[in-house]
Amino acid sequence: MPFTPSTTPEAVRRVACIGAGVIGGGWVAHFLARGYDVTAWDPAADAEDKLRRLVSAAWPALEQLGLADGASPDRLTVAPTLAEAVADADFVQESAPEKLELKRALLAELAAAARPGVVIASSTSGYPMTDMQTTAADPSRLIVGHPFNPPYLIPLVEVVGGTHTDAAAVAWASRFYDVAGKSVITMDRELPGFIANRLQEALWREALHMVANGEATVEDIDASITEGPGLRWAFMGPCLTFALAGGEGGMAHMLDHFGPSLKSPWTRLEAPELDSALRDAMVDGCASAAGDRTYADLVAERDQGVIDVLRATGRLPRADRAGAPDPAVPGQRPHTPGSAAR
Numbered sequence: 413m414p415f416t417p418s419t420t421p422e423a424v425r426r427v428a429c430i431g432a433g434v435i436g437g438g439w440v441a442h443f444l445a446r447g448y449d450v451t452a453w454d455p456a457a458d459a460e461d462k463l464r465r466l467v468s469a470a471w472p473a474l475e476q477l478g479l480a481d482g483a484s485p486d487r488l489t490v491a492p493t494l495a496e497a498v499a500d501a502d503f504v505q506e507s508a509p510e511k512l513e514l515k516r517a518l519l520a521e522l523a524a525a526a527r528p529g530v531v532i533a534s535s536t537s538g539y540p541m542t543d544m545q546t547t548a549a550d551p552s553r554l555i556v557g558h559p560f561n562p563p564y565l566i567p568l569v570e571v572v573g574g575t576h577t578d579a580a581a582v583a584w585a586s587r588f589y590d591v592a593g594k595s596v597i598t599m600d601r602e603l604p605g606f607i608a609n610r611l612q613e614a615l616w617r618e619a620l621h622m623v624a625n626g627e628a629t630v631e632d633i634d635a636s637i638t639e640g641p642g643l644r645w646a647f648m649g650p651c652l653t654f655a656l657a658g659g660e661g662g663m664a665h666m667l668d669h670f671g672p673s674l675k676s677p678w679t680r681l682e683a684p685e686l687d688s689a690l691r692d693a694m695v696d697g698c699a700s701a702a703g704d705r706t707y708a709d710l711v712a713e714r715d716q717g718v719i720d721v722l723r724a725t726g727r728l729p730r731a732d733r734a735g736a737p738d739p740a741v742p743g744q745r746p747h748t749p750g751s752a753a754r
């Protein structure tokens with residue numbers, strides 16, 4: 413079935429967020445801050461309470477980023493049913509648990525309940541849409557919109573369709589996220605883990621090996637990134653960073669010089685066994701690294717850290733201009749939802 417959009421990406425007014433945990437709640441905070449009306453639905457009994465607490469905790473950071481005109485946590489409605497949550501939505505973001513059968517059934521239900529021509533995005537961190545859209549009556553409007561935690565601060569969203577997604581729905585979603593202040597990578601094919609998680613998983617696999625073998629502590633591993641390559645990666649990706657490692661000879665010299673010695677680490681390791689000893693070592697190591705900081709303390713610390721990095725790398729207005737959007741900066745474009753004609 414070809415995809416015919418119900419509205420333009422610029423004219424979206426109401427977003428439905430289905431599943432309101434860590435990521436769904438983060439999306440709710442993001443869309444509220446960008447000036448949308450948001451309707452959320454989550455089957456957990458305590459979901460509304462938790463969601464409103466998440467939005468309140470995120471709001472000071474969002475104020476620092478600069479809110480869209482009229483943005484307010486009061487524009488959040490928590491619906492009693494999935495059908496009511498999506499009834500008037502111009503866009504749907506699904507953030508339910510990462511379980512394939514659950515996603516299949518939920519996306520089919522959403523595709524049956526949402527108005528025709530409304531794009532439905534899944535936050536999945538790894539399932540290809542082709543595997544999730546198998547039972548939906550109209551799979552043409554189902555896409556992956558993979559965010560990063562927290563979605564209200566980390567700009568990137570990876571967008572990709574499945575075999576039965578219409579390319580027009582992928583293009584519509586990419587434009588919508590762009591209008592909504594995200595940095596978008598649109599992929600023309602499905603890869604497990606998309607791009608960023610494929611990279612993160614390689615790093616994570618090695619971290620788990622080192623903990624399992626007692627070769628490094630959780631704290632050493634975290635410090636090796638925050639005091640090392642992580643500082644460069646905030647503004648220059650791993651490829652250009654390594655091109656500089658080749659000096660004036662650039663990537664050509666880097667590969668000719670280091671390539672042969674790098675072949676062994678590229679091919680040496682397989683996934684570690686996530687047994688209970690490794691699980692406990694990771695959990696205990698993280699508890700020790702956190703010390704007496706609570707979850708709320710760590711969230712506040714992370715949010716301020718990301719804002720400081722965004723500001724220091726020129727991706728936010730200066731502190732003395734916070735709240736004044738800079739049209740040159742992605743995510744700071746002064747867009748008022750629903751301001752464009754449908």
Ligand SMILES: NC(=O)C1=CN([C@@H]2O[C@H](COP(=O)(O)OP(=O)(O)OC[C@H]3O[C@@H](n4cnc5c(N)ncnc54)[C@H](O)[C@@H]3O)[C@@H](O)[C@H]2O)C=CC1
Nearest residue numbers: 431432433434435436456507508509510535536537559561
């Ligand atoms: N946590 C992370 O760092 C990231 C997670 N993701 C993806 O986001 C999605 C959600 O993950 P989290 O927010 O971390 O999980 P979470 O466990 O924090 O939240 C999941 C929420 O879904 C609700 N839920 C349970 N069954 C449901 C159903 N049938 N329909 C709707 N909601 C239902 C739960 O009550 C819970 O509030 C997953 O697909 C995950 O892969 C993507 C990027 C980052």
Ligand SMILES: C[N+](C)(C)CC(=O)CC(=O)[O-]
Nearest residue numbers: 536537559560561609612
């Ligand atoms: C842990 N995770 C694989 C769910 C993380 C992501 O998908 C993206 C992120 O926030 O790093």
